[in-house]
Amino acid sequence: MWNKIDELKSSSMNIEVYKSEDSIIEEEYDLAIIFNSFDSRSLEYAKLFEKKVFKNAIIISFQSDKKQKKDNLIQHQKNMGILCENDPIIISDIDIFDYQNNLSKILVQIPIEALQINSKWFMDISGVPIIYTISLLKQIKRVFPSPILHCTNFSGEYVSDAPSHNQFSEGYSRDIYIPNYAGSPDFSKPWKYVFLLGWEGTRSLSVLKKCEPDSIEIIITKPGYKIGYEVEVLENNKSFLLDCGAQESNYIYVDAGNPLQIIREIETIYLKSKDVFNLCIVPLGVKPHGLGAGLFGCLNNDVSIMYQIPKRYKLHEVKRGQYIWLYKIN
């Protein structure tokens, strides 16, 4: 059974957050957008449905020489054979770093019948780099009629506690604004950066050193997907926290699965500071936090969202954890 956890109503968007341990989804969708990922968690969405619920589907698969990824793609295709009325459109073998072109490729493949009034789309965000999730989100919210979007996110169970297992990327090549989230800053004003911290502490430090924000706010996941998650986050970000001189009493803690809490926290910061600062959000943490940042950016076009492009994404197995989150974005 889905428990409604939270809800946000604004003039341009309504968002509902549900949580469950083992429910199914009974609704039907005009389009499913599925990203092929390495982890087994990203295949779990199929178990939420019991019949053909999708009219159309797009499966996106990035270049990889890993057998596991190839196997997962086959599994997604099989899933869609069971769940989708029409043959899925497969966009495969694309370079994960070619963000702008990939987004265009995805958008042009959307069938026209999925763009009708009250169209309903489904997307599982569990294994998708946040840059894709929220770039698509903003594009979707820009089109008319804008579809209703349901996103699922499976909490993760990490197969190892080794520090290397917690690194999902390696190195960094550049800092960019996430497509569609460049914002409209006033370049005479100082910058306030809102860091949504994750496990990779050198990322936050590198953004801090390179961008030299004039003011910062820190958001940490608590509770996380596992007990003591926030302790690891604090430990991994020790240099960053020392360097920015942030006061522990000012850290903001937000539930790992609830993007609405993130929206509210950022909104409070935004309202307090918008006359003085330009606001830039740096999502480095869990995916629902990134989604929350993206939703906030949809509601406030002047805000910028930054992304640090890694040299490569590291692939690790993540199993399905205890909870499934469902976000209904209307």
Place this chain on the structure above:
Amino acid sequence: MKRTNPFIDHRREQENYFSPIYISQNEDFASWTSLKNYLFVGLRGSGKTSILNVFNYELAWLNRSSLIYHKDLEQYTNIEPQYIGVIYKAERQEKSNWQEWENAYGKSNAQKVYITYLNYYFCAKFVEALHCLKSRFKKLNNEADNEIKLIDEILIETFPFKSTRPRLADYSLSALKYKLTEIHNQIRQSITSLESFESIKKYINFAEGSEMIINICKHINSNNLELSDKIFFALIDDVNRLTDWQLECVNSLISNSQTPLSFKISSVFGLYQTKNKIDGRALGDRDLLTYSLNTDADFTKISKSLNLDDILQAIFNIRLKKVFPDLESDISLNEILGENFDIDNLFEKMTSPSENPDFKKFHTSYKGEREKGYYKYITDYWLDINNVAIDKDPKASKLKKSDPILYTRKRESEVYKKRRQTTIFSIIDEYNLGKKLPFSSFNYIKHITCGSVSEFLRICEKLWPEIEQYVEKSIDARKTPTPIDVLKQAIAIRSVSDRVYDGIDDKGLRDNSNVSCKIICDRLSILFNKFIKLDSIRKTTECLSLKINEKLPSDLENIIEDIILFEAFIKLKEGDTFKIGLHPILSPHFNLPYRSPFYYSYTITVELFRILLLGDDSEAKRVIERIYNERVGSLSGDLFNGLSNVE
């Protein structure tokens, strides 16, 4: 009473937005506020942004109470500014986004768009400034003010084609500013979403040079009598964040500027990469005057910089007064931290002879000699027992006993003082005493922070309990404060040094290689550490930098830039010659001497430099050994002979 540590925020910028800006004594202030174009260079935290903010209309006109002038500049305190400045703070991400667009659509197109982007930005900002000033100062809204005419003129200037000229929501400066900002933002959105040049061309009129901005400034002059004699400053902060081709655009704007417009820009020291303009010619020296906030760009002079003293003194007291509102007179940094310190005394204070039997033996022997009056310093004793002759005269060491006056004079000479610094590190090394951090006092703090206010504030943050105690005693007439203990200062300085080191990126710079910015710093520290070993000391003083006489390939240059941003390297560029040294702030961490990094640079080829930086560990080790052998091997005999590789 527990007070909040006022030094927790290390950014000098904190002063700009929320606290007063202190304008220090400077004979050049009148020149800065003239029509001359200026480039302000300095290290991070040296106050570049503060200077530009002083010119920004928001402070200069609207919030004058935030400006505190040094007594020699009091003539500026009450007069209306003769200038209207607007600021553009270059953003880091632009480098990536604009670069990506340039890669896709070519340099020439990118420069056309970027010049236009800056033109619309500054036009919008000058209109905004005028709007704000008119809202604040009634005298600017007199009969002679012709706002409608001005709006018309600016619209014609910024949208020359009638067909594309926008209609304003109302005929106000505010609506005009909104339209101009819209163009600027639209260009930025197009760049970040990699829109084609053809599609951008459809909605903008390309600007060339800075004519659009100059003409708008002239229109403001001519349409408002009260502002007819004002000059206009386009301020660009942190041009080091721009790519070379973007900087060429800025240089072109500068070379093109004329009355009533002037450019004032700032850059991190050593990172103003090109003087070239779009047409390929270089900006003349007189087109852009350079002012270094670190005294002649020579780091050896930092500790002697009065200007820096004033700034640190002012910021320190501004911060203190936030938590000590009753503090009437300023606390002197020379008094609270001490001006200088005795390195031998500090070393002895930090060292327990019992921690190492060999050191104990050495120490006992030294004490015996000291009691006889032969030695005043432990370092001199060590130099003598190791037969390190510092004087050219081979009999010099024997003079100590036969001629005590000459001996004392020699031992107090500069040569000996410098040698003693290095010697301390050798003693630590020889007896495995661990890192004993012999750094303390205001002069040394200034020296190792290289003029960085941020690092200075970090050290103050660490010393806060002692500072607080000192100030409490200063306020209490019954008590006399004593300077902060040298050992506590040394610990605070070391802790800041460790933090800078921790902050250096340790991610691999290349695939399949573990070499990171941090590893590069470690390698250089190993090399420089070798130069303070006994064999080196016998022949010369330490070496803390490398000199490269050729142009560096761009990949190496990028890596060095990154390390400079992590405050781990400092660079001195003279034409195509580079000197690269470890930042003195890392000296306590690596247990290296703290003299100027650019003394006695060791000349190295690009080829060896590349291996030292990017080779694997064994290759780098071989380069270190080779440099060491060449340098020490070539320095046989007398101290000052055969220094072919040493400057």
